[in-house]
Amino acid sequence: MSAGTAVPKVPVHIAIIMDGNGRWAKRRALPRTLGHREGAETLKRITRYCKDIGVQYLTVYAFSTENWRRSRDEVTGIIQLLRYYIGTFDTDPERGSIRFRFVGNLEALDAGLRADFAAITEKTRGNRDAITLTIAFNYGGRDEILRAAKKAAELAARGELDPGALDETVFSGMLDMGGIPDPDLLIRSGSERRISNFLLWELAYAELWFTDVLWPDFKGGDIDLAIADYQKRQRRFGAVVEEGE
Ligand code: FPP
Numbered sequence: 001m002s003a004g005t006a007v008p009k010v011p012v013h014i015a016i017i018m019d020g021n022g023r024w025a026k027r028r029a030l031p032r033t034l035g036h037r038e039g040a041e042t043l044k045r046i047t048r049y050c051k052d053i054g055v056q057y058l059t060v061y062a063f064s065t066e067n068w069r070r071s072r073d074e075v076t077g078i079i080q081l082l083r084y085y086i087g088t089f090d091t092d093p094e095r096g097s098i099r100f101r102f103v104g105n106l107e108a109l110d111a112g113l114r115a116d117f118a119a120i121t122e123k124t125r126g127n128r129d130a131i132t133l134t135i136a137f138n139y140g141g142r143d144e145i146l147r148a149a150k151k152a153a154e155l156a157a158r159g160e161l162d163p164g165a166l167d168e169t170v171f172s173g174m175l176d177m178g179g180i181p182d183p184d185l186l187i188r189s190g191s192e193r194r195i196s197n198f199l200l201w202e203l204a205y206a207e208l209w210f211t212d213v214l215w216p217d218f219k220g221g222d223i224d225l226a227i228a229d230y231q232k233r234q235r236r237f238g239a240v241v242e243e244g245e
Helices: 021-027 033-052 072-086 113-125 141-157 168-172 220-232
Strands: 013-017 057-066 098-103 131-139 185-188 207-210
Touching: 033 072, 033 131, 033 185, 033 220, 057 072, 072 113, 072 131, 072 141, 098 113, 131 141, 141 168, 141 207, 185 220
Parallel strands: 013 057, 013 185, 057 131, 098 131, 185 207
Antiparallel strands: none
């Protein structure tokens, strides 16, 4: 018997680092914010495409804890785009298309933005047969782990958690991504080959796929290429597979 697990046809959960909006705009001598706008359009198309091919969870890195260091104009532009665009996705419950979730250090955000996130989350919570679109905003993988560790420490200090009972399952449940299966496949557009503090805990056994395509140019066909490559992999989750098996 092989210790490896043949991958299912379509990954249950795809995570994406949507990189390259700025370069896409620069090549056209456009402001960076227009690159992000094209990026948001791409996300709409890719969400629909992923739903159509049977992906159940899509998680995207929209704004990192480090992105506040960008110019005030760019940060404001990204936030405005996000607030506008989340209202334009097709979330009709009859078509049951999307269930929104937001992860990251949301408590640190402006109350208006949090209210928008809460409203679309609530509106789409009951959508059946939906793809779950998780938007990571003001998100950092280390920050997510640290906040969960603090939660565990506080519970333990109050006597509500036995430190000896803290295992991977219990701890995972305290993370922002708790309750969602770990990503099977991470895609990063825009040439860089790193994970940039994204889902550090959850990507432990994910298959990684990188492309030079800039995010605004990314198409359903690029998802197909990533999945075709993913299907050739054998996931071992740390186990050894003997030769010939
Ligand atoms: C990375 O490209 C992209 C971002 C930091 C922002 C991503 C935001 C969006 C796609 C819009 C948000 C809207 C929704 C609906 C989620 P980059 O700016 O780092 O590109 P570069 O590396 O070419 O400069």
